[in-house]
Amino acid sequence: MLKWRKKIFFYIGGLPMTKVAIIGGGPAGLTAAIEGAKKGFQVDLFERYKVGDDIRCAEGFFDTLNLLGEPKYGVRFKVDQLELEIEHLYTFPLDEKVNIWMIDRSEWQRGLAEEAKSLGVNVIENSPISKEKYEELRKHYDWVIDSTGAPSVTSRVYGFSTFYKENAGITAQYTLHGDFSSWLGRLKAALEEHYNGYYWIFPKSEQEANIGIIFFTENDLNPWQELERILEKEGLSDYERSRKLGGICPVVRPKKLVYDNVLLTGDAAGLVSALHGGGIDCACISGKIAIECIEENNVDEYEKHIDEVLGGRLKGEKRLANLVWKLNRSITDRVVKAVHQSEKPLGEYGFLNGNADAFEKLGVLRGLIPALWKH
Structure with missing residues (x-):
């Protein structure tokens, strides 16, 4: 009996631990690292810089699917009002169905990294991954999770790095310092007539805010010149600028998510909203799903599970965005005005979850959009 028990103990203790390499210490990578450590995996996370450096983000944390909850670290405030400017300015109170927090993303990511370390994750900073190193990781680990953003390391190895820029929004943003005390608790998004996209004002504190612009379709405009015009329009051109950053927001998935x-x-993985350009929540959720698929030994179902959880929202956001860009600005303004006059909470309409049907139905009922609209 004792011999049998020793044999079982040796077998359990001798089971090979699943080894996972994670490339990238952003939202997806850090979430995957924490979830993997909780599952008992051996997790090594490789970050090109120091975790929390080189942040390119408006720092709004959207949880419109209510799957994540309030961020553990770096929260500055919960957003309770959204201002939307088209031809007129509309203010919408946000209910529990539209959860948005302003965060300090550097602080948030550093907090996640410390949590990961406390669970046994080996966080290796200042470690860029070359093609050669990538192949080494693939050989030495059971699984590799690529959370390197766009273009991804995988795309450089497999030759599809240009795909991201061809299917992405283009952004430009300043971090400004000045008096933003009247802005706390609210965000602003403004749609303008001469490009498909919008600009935003996202305050982080009474003295600091991120102001940026995104183009979702190609045009001949210079985003930085447009941003300068917007600062003048909003009376912010004299504010101190501490950061200038630009980048891309990939809004289309590559052909495959598993290589x-x-x-x-x-x-x-191209999991960014084609409506507003946000992707922190989708990144975190995809990191969780990746680990769940590895644990359940069904990585072949990874893309299917992504579709089940995120596909409906992302496709709906794309359809709603295309609808807005297709309509003229006056019609969009009148539909939004009808939403505002209904006095229903914005979350009831589900627009931030890609509910294009609700937007179109309201437009049809008000006689603003043709009933036989062809998609």
Whole structure:
């Protein structure tokens, strides 16, 4: 009996631990690292810089699917009002169905990294991954999770890095310092007539805010010149500028999300909203799904599970965005005015979850959109 028990103990203790390499210490990578450690995996996370450096983000944390909850770290305030400017300015109170927080993303990511370390994750900073190193990771680990953003390391290895820029929004943003005390608790998004996209004002504190612009379709405009015009329009041109950054927001998924033993997550997987350009929540969710698929030994179902959880929202956001860009600005303004006059909470309409049907139905009922609209 004792011999049998020793044999079982040796077998359990001798089971090979699943080894996972995570490339990228952003939202998807850090979430995957924490979830993987909780599952008992051996997790090594490789971050090109120091975790929390090189942040390119408006720092609004959207949880419109109510799957994540309030961020554990770096929260500045919960957003309770959204201002939307088209031809007129409309203010919408946000209910529990539209959860948005302003965060300090550097602080948030550093907090996640410390949590990951406390669970046994080996966080290796200042460690860029070359093609050669990528192949080494693939050989030495059971699974590799690519959370490197766009273009991803995987895309450089497999030759599809240009795909991201061809299917992405283009952004430009300043971080400004000045008096934003009247802005706390609210965000502003403004749609303008001469480009498909919008500009935003996202305050972080009484003295600091991120102001940026995104183009979702190609045009001949210079985003930085447009941003300068917007600062003048909003009376912010004299404010101190502490950061200037630009980038891309990939809004289309690559043909595959799994390459051999590598899973793409977050921006690397093109999981960014085509409506507002946000992707933190989708990144975190995709990191969780990747780990769940590895644990359940069904990585072949990874893309299917992504579709089940995120596909409906992302496709709906794309359809709603296309509808807005297709309509003229006056019609869009009148539909939004009808929403505002209904006095229903914005969450009831589900627009931020891609409910294009509700937007179109309201437009049809008000006689603003043709009933036989062809998609």
